[in-house]
Amino acid sequence: MQPAAMIPDPSSPGFWLTGTLDSVEPTLRGAARCDVAVIGGGFTGLWTAIQLLDADPGLRVRVLEMERVGFGASGRNGGFCDASLTHGLANGIAHFPHEIRQLEAEGRRNLGELVAFVEAEGIDCCLEKTGAMSVADHPHQVDGLREFADVAADYGVSLTFFDRKALAAEIRSPVFEAGLLAGPEQTVMLDPAKLARGLKHASLGRGVTIHEQTRAVGVERRAGAVRIRTSTGATLLAQHVVVATSAYSGWLGRLQRLFVPVYDYVLVSDPLTPDQLASVGWQRRMGISDAGNQFHYFRLTADDRILWGGYDAVYHPGNRVGPDLDQRPETFKRLERQFFRAFPQLIGLRFPWRWGGAIDTTSRFMATFGQSLGGRLTYALGYTGLGVGAARWAGGVVRDLILDPDADRLQLEMVRSVPFPFPPEPARSLTVAAVQHELARADERGGRRGLLLRTLDAIGVGFDS
Numbered sequence: 001m002q003p004a005a006m007i008p009d010p011s012s013p014g015f016w017l018t019g020t021l022d023s024v025e026p027t028l029r030g031a032a033r034c035d036v037a038v039i040g041g042g043f044t045g046l047w048t049a050i051q052l053l054d055a056d057p058g059l060r061v062r063v064l065e066m067e068r069v070g071f072g073a074s075g076r077n078g079g080f081c082d083a084s085l086t087h088g089l090a091n092g093i094a095h096f097p098h099e100i101r102q103l104e105a106e107g108r109r110n111l112g113e114l115v116a117f118v119e120a121e122g123i124d125c126c127l128e129k130t131g132a133m134s135v136a137d138h139p140h141q142v143d144g145l146r147e148f149a150d151v152a153a154d155y156g157v158s159l160t161f162f163d164r165k166a167l168a169a170e171i172r173s174p175v176f177e178a179g180l181l182a183g184p185e186q187t188v189m190l191d192p193a194k195l196a197r198g199l200k201h202a203s204l205g206r207g208v209t210i211h212e213q214t215r216a217v218g219v220e221r222r223a224g225a226v227r228i229r230t231s232t233g234a235t236l237l238a239q240h241v242v243v244a245t246s247a248y249s250g251w252l253g254r255l256q257r258l259f260v261p262v263y264d265y266v267l268v269s270d271p272l273t274p275d276q277l278a279s280v281g282w283q284r285r286m287g288i289s290d291a292g293n294q295f296h297y298f299r300l301t302a303d304d305r306i307l308w309g310g311y312d313a314v315y316h317p318g319n320r321v322g323p324d325l326d327q328r329p330e331t332f333k334r335l336e337r338q339f340f341r342a343f344p345q346l347i348g349l350r351f352p353w354r355w356g357g358a359i360d361t362t363s364r365f366m367a368t369f370g371q372s373l374g375g376r377l378t379y380a381l382g383y384t385g386l387g388v389g390a391a392r393w394a395g396g397v398v399r400d401l402i403l404d405p406d407a408d409r410l411q412l413e414m415v416r417s418v419p420f421p422f423p424p425e426p427a428r429s430l431t432v433a434a435v436q437h438e439l440a441r442a443d444e445r446g447g448r449r450g451l452l453l454r455t456l457d458a459i460g461v462g463f464d465s
């Protein structure tokens with residue numbers, strides 16, 4: 001029996017966010033006070049609120065969300081929940097070679113605790129313990145995958161290499177040459193919007209007050225506190241403020257140099273028939289990504305649709321984000337062509353769902369943390385597409401910065417250091433365009449990186465799709 005058809009809503013920001021929504025939490029009105037105000041109702045903000053209350057149930061915590069909980073990247077991503085805190089082991093080795101083993105262990109522990117929390121709270125977010133696979137879709141990538149399996153083993157990460165014949169038994173595509181499989185201790189699949197809604201209810205159950213459709217527009221120091229101004233004129237006075245607005249953090253000027261919002265685009269198909277599903281194999285239902293600089297990520301949803309996204313990474317000058325950028329027909333057409341190249345047996349499959357969203361990207365591709373206003377304001381942002389799992393760990397870092405400044409994790413170089421800042425416009429747009437051009441050329445040249453990319457690699461700066 002086929003799942004019931006869902007009709008795309010053109011006004012919806014994506015497949016996950018369509019359907020029955022929770023009731024709207026009341027907008028902030030007038031003047032209010034609290035101990036900790038969290039700006040942003042995505043994964044970072046919600047996990048921070050939960051962990052603050054778990055540590056100190058007496059805290060008065062309020063969350064301000066400009067739209068609805070999960071409206072941004074938390075509800076628009078592919079649903080890959082990865083253990084990595086460093087945007088992959090290789091990137092972690094490049095930036096923090098002396099503490100990468102600890103960061104890897106922290107990441108696996110964090111993912112295990114996330115899964116346990118979902119199960120204990122009864123959050124129905126279609127979580128599947130499948131693992132994930134990286135596949136080579138060009139011959140030059142095969143040796144790189146095989147060699148990386150050996151590197152990963154040296155760091156305590158178990159990966160299984162599949163040659164072309166073994167891979168064909170897992171996923172049937174004429175273009176995939178090899179694969180590298182990570183187990184469920186490294187990656188699980190889930191419905192990110194349902195996870196966000198589950199975290200919303202877990203927060204409310206702990207006594208958090210959530211204000212949706214409440215946009216923060218400014219913060220200012222007030223004797224021993226911080227005053228938040230909203231677009232409707234309401235104000236909130238808090239002892240501590242947490243900024244958890246990720247790609248939407250341009251409203252706070254001091255954060256603009258730390259990140260660029262890069263738009264990523266996604267397709268979701270109609271449900272596959274049993275014959276269509278059999279034609280591609282995929283019995284493990286693992287998430288998959290290909291190994292290029294400009295890469296695709298793809299997975300099966302709970303009702304056997306294929307989600308296919310990635311490749312294009314689009315920066316709009318001035319760190320611009322907005323609903324007018326959610327649709328990009330030329331990218332959707334390119335993604336469809338690339339999908340049918342990978343899976344020609346599915347030609348004719350429709351992709352009625354298509355959307356985009358902004359990813360908060362730092363120059364080292366992983367989260368950054370900091371404080372200002374005399375330690376009264378704390379921020380975390382910059383997950384670069386791997387925030388579904390890492391945001392929970394980041395929430396713990398933020399909690400410790402507020403409640404336990406001597407905590408061991410706060411001594412990690414990843415937490416204490418800051419990424420290389422992005423230049424102001426117009427140099428920012430020119431730099432991003434140049435790096436993206438060089439990444440595409442590297443893919444065309446069999447993975448060989450040009451002088452610009454090698455220079456950026458040497459100083460710990462780069463870009464990825």
